[in-house]
Each structure stands twice: as structure tokens, then as C-alpha cells.
Amino acid sequence: MKVAVNRGRCTGIGICESISPAYFEVGDDGVLILVRETVGDAYRAEVEEAVRSCPAAALTIVDD
Template sequence: MLKICVDVDKCAGLGMCESWAPDRFEVQSDAKVHVLAENIDESQRDAVQGAIDNCPTGALSIE
């Protein structure tokens, strides 16, 4: 199982991740992204990888 990681110090709350994978990410009132479900399987990897690749601050990763 893969795990989504967020560096909240880098996150600018722009919401690119939320647009790529809305079932996994949500920008909340604190202007930071919150991971709705941190564990993913291979079927969800493309959407999450799109969010990671398009994060302008590089705050997201998978481990």
C-alpha cells in the first residue's frame, strides 16, 4: 500500500492537488491541503501522481 505525504511547510493551499484528486485532497480554511485518505492502491496512483507532478510548491510525495 502506498501512502500520500504532505509537507505542510511547503504547501501554499493553491488547490492543484484537489483538482487532480478531489477524493484524496482538500484545501481547508487554514489554506493548507489535508489528505482525506492517505493510503492509496495502484488504481488511484495516476490521479495522485498527477497531483504530485502538478503541485507548484513540491509539497506532495508518495512513499
């Protein structure tokens, strides 16, 4: 499983970072950084929650 970001939709609020800081980080400039793109089983539920919680619907899970 991988995570993709629609940069045109992302507003840099940081909810994803607060839920899953191992995968998401919002820089000082408000731009989302994917710390990791591929999601391991140990983080799957956490990342799925972060994707669901994004108010801008900027995050997507892509099954590989």
C-alpha cells in the same frame, strides 16, 4: 503507496484537489487535508499526477 505532505512547503493553492479530490482537500483556512493517506491502485495515476503538478513540491509519494 502513501502520500506525504510537507506542510512547510504547501501553499494551499489546491491544484492537487482539482486533480484528485478523493485524496486532497484544501480547507477554508488554506490548509491541505489528506482525505486518505494510502493510495489504492485505482487512484495511483491520478495521485501521481497531483504530486507532479504541485507547484510548491509539497507532496511526496512514499512506497510502503
